[in-house]
Amino acid sequence: MSSITLRDALGNSKTSGIYITLIALAALFIYTLYGAIWRLYLTPIAHIPGPWFAKLTFWNEFYYDVVLGGKYTWKIADYHAIYGPIIRINPFEVHIMDPEFHEELYVHSNKRKSNKWFWSMRMFGQQDNSAFDTLDHDKHRMRREPWNPYFSKQSVSRLQPLLIQSCVNKLCDRLAEHRDAGKPVIMTYAYACLTVDVISEYSFPAGTTYLDQPSFDQDHYQAWMALSKISHTLKQFGWLYPFLSSMPMWVTKYTSPETYLVLQQMELLKRQTTEIIARRQGTSDYKESTGRPSLMEAILDSRMPSSEKTIIRVAGAAQIAIGAGTLTSSHALKHATYHILANPPIHSKLMSALEAAIPDPDAPPNLKQLESIDYLLAIWFETLRNFHGVTHRLQRICPDRSLHFQNVEIPAGTPVGMTSVHVHNNPDIFPDPYAFRPERWLPLASEGQRLQRYILAFGKGSRQCVGMELGRAEVLTGLANVFRRFGRGMRLKGTERVRDIDVCYDVFNPMPSRESNMLVVEFGK
Template sequence: MGLLDLIISSTLAHPLLTFPIIAATLLLSLGIYRIYLHPISPIPGPLLPKVTSLWLWYHSYIGDEASIIHALHTKYGPLLRVSPNEVDISDHEAIPAIYVTKGGFPKAACYSNFDIDGHKTIFSTTDMDYRTPRAKAVVPLFSTKSIRENEAALYGCVDRMVARMKEEKEARGIVNVLNLARSLAVDAVSTHLFRENYNGTSEKSSKLSASAFVDAFVAVGRFFYLPNLLFTWVEWASEKFFPDEHTNESMAVVDRFVEGLVNNTPAKGSLNYPGRLMELRLLEQTELKAQCKDLLFAGTDSSGMNLATIFRQLVLHPEVYESLRKEVLDNTGPQRQEIQSLPLLSAVVREGLRISMANPTRLPHVVPAGDWTFKGAYFPAGTIVGCSATELHFNSIIFPNPRSFQPERWFNATQEAQKSFFAFGAGSRSCIAKNLAMTELYMATERLVLSDVLKGARVVQEEIEIYEWFNSKVEGEEIELVWEKKAERS
């Protein structure tokens, strides 16, 4: 008796089994198709992700996605099938096609899960007709010229951060540099782009008032790969049944800051971020606020994590710290060079970005019409493909001993290493604020080393554990440094 005959006879004998049997048959057929007949079935990977996206959703949710995929690449090679229609690529040679050439492939639909208050943002939108005029309006604010003109104000933010670290060191002997770095990040973004300082470094509480707001958006990354409709239901259920009073309070603080900012920006003549967007006459006020909140979130989270990582690594490597201190001290005279030209400072910043895992997971884009072939592998239109900073930055062939902080690897970096640097993505959809972020990292590292406040510090946590979401979340939300008390030193 054939399978079809068996199904028919079973359903006739037991009518109540009709639906379950048909459903099981369809699922079995779908599984066989995805494993053996799907256009990307030749791409290697474990069995489960070939059959269902649940595998990817699960690892994304629990926060070990980047580590699991990294281990699987070791077993299966540079092309790894991570869901029925998605491939993770551990090869920098895929970057130009996916992200750069002719604007790269379109962003995957899951980016819309990062919409804010029901509005698309410059980051989250997949619609280039929507993004282009908005991005074009604000891009001048991120130029080297604009940042240089505002250098004094940015250094003011950095100096207040250093002063705050000194205060906490003397008062408590321990500093959560993640919180301090986040405070500087929100101050730098607001000062430069909004022309109004959030004053995070002036807050005396143990946690930045905007932190819970930032963490709430970081947590969206748990559900990043969900289909948009399913994500909407999950988000609604989370807010409905698991409200968080602390998060709501932080949201309210940020809302008041942004509302005041937008309300006080004239409709014409203002050169700040909301003012430039207002000139477009395309935005409702609610969307304008959403764009500002998106910038505050992005500018605070990733930059804060990157900067805290650099501080921690300098404490762990006192020989690098002392060499860097000599370099920046030698650069304080009348012949002072641009700090971006200092070789060791540049190497420290770049190496910190390489290992920080601020954004550890893949940046998924969609193969457009016309299909794509990469190194003999065929990807039909609609396939989701992408590279991640984790895979590129921890490639042991390109970066020997990849988990180790070795700034010197950037002194004479190979072309392969340069091409594998992916801290800000690549192409037209790369981080719009990367110039500002880099300037902030250079300034903060320079001034912190000049102050010598890190002298005598040691790290508290042996390892920094993170949830590997689209934006990483540090477990416990602390990266701490500790100094011996004066009484103990005496």
């Protein structure tokens, strides 16, 4: 009797398990089906066209950006050709391809609020640590306030002769050493050493000194690019960066050397922040400030509450500034240098303009004088258009009101993005967009002024890149000095535009083909 009872009990247990499994599968099916119906037909943005598989799931974006390594930017353009200027590109996001709409999307704070989208901000690993990756509009304004005077045009102009010119002089000294030794230079690395030394001195009192080294450091540039290359993966799998950050440093060093370098820099920034706070409290003999302002000190001196001045917050802000300041400006210098050397008429015009404006190459002009060289400025604007600055779409969320594109309503709370690549390559605005033509910006007072409104390399509106003036000063100072001192003897060595320069992949930052040999230059006497 007892054995029969046990058998029945076991049978009932198996039956119950089957029922529970079937119920769970049915619930999952219903949930999935409802989710699919919602995303395709019931969501407030269901009326906006687009491919059904993009509306249904993020796996479409995953394929183009993770599997193919950053190609969704160009696939989005294909979708626009089919579905029109406003489309859905994933279950929640709307994308617009109309160059005139950017002034409606990227607005200043006095017009309306602009939030960022949490899902997209995951691509930078940390989130809500700095002004850049802050989601909420009002919190961003508070966090941005200490940065504004620090990166203003007046501050950059004041520091250009002391800091930027000093670093450019070191760069030229290293280039002269390579010239005298008959050694070519990978300018991609040389420019990255320049820009990281500048932005690190801006960010914290004891900056990097890569330009003091006989050769140009490669590891930290490769580390930032490696982190940029996995940005799409970090976005799709939000747990990944916290997981990598939580591992012991010795494990990360052997499993992901590039990530280790970035995390190592974060630890350095944390230590410097700790020392600055301790010095201010009189509990450290940490060396006094150089007399130049630093981003860390600007945050600590601000009116923000103490909760915004924690070690992780201040160090995180400095790390974002260093990463952005290193890559964007160095890529601009790389692109400009290639196109100048690859186009003899442009090279000749620039050299004539520089020699007229800078009679003595050992007595370089200040920023105001550099900005009076029209052809140099025309090269700067054409470089921004050509390398795009940021190739990924920049989404904005209007939290409290609807937006309208033509006759289409976009409900409040919807992430809406545009992409610089699509605007900068628009032939109606920039005829023959593939050609590098500084002349299209001349005269600057009329044609140049008209075209500048279509440059999205630094973003627009209240979330525009705070380091725009610093980047401009770096590029103008770098190009003017390098070409004035070495321009007549500079020539490309094996660098090809399609393979080494043109933007082929979007990893938030622009990336050339994976076969790229970078920008290599020889310096003749």
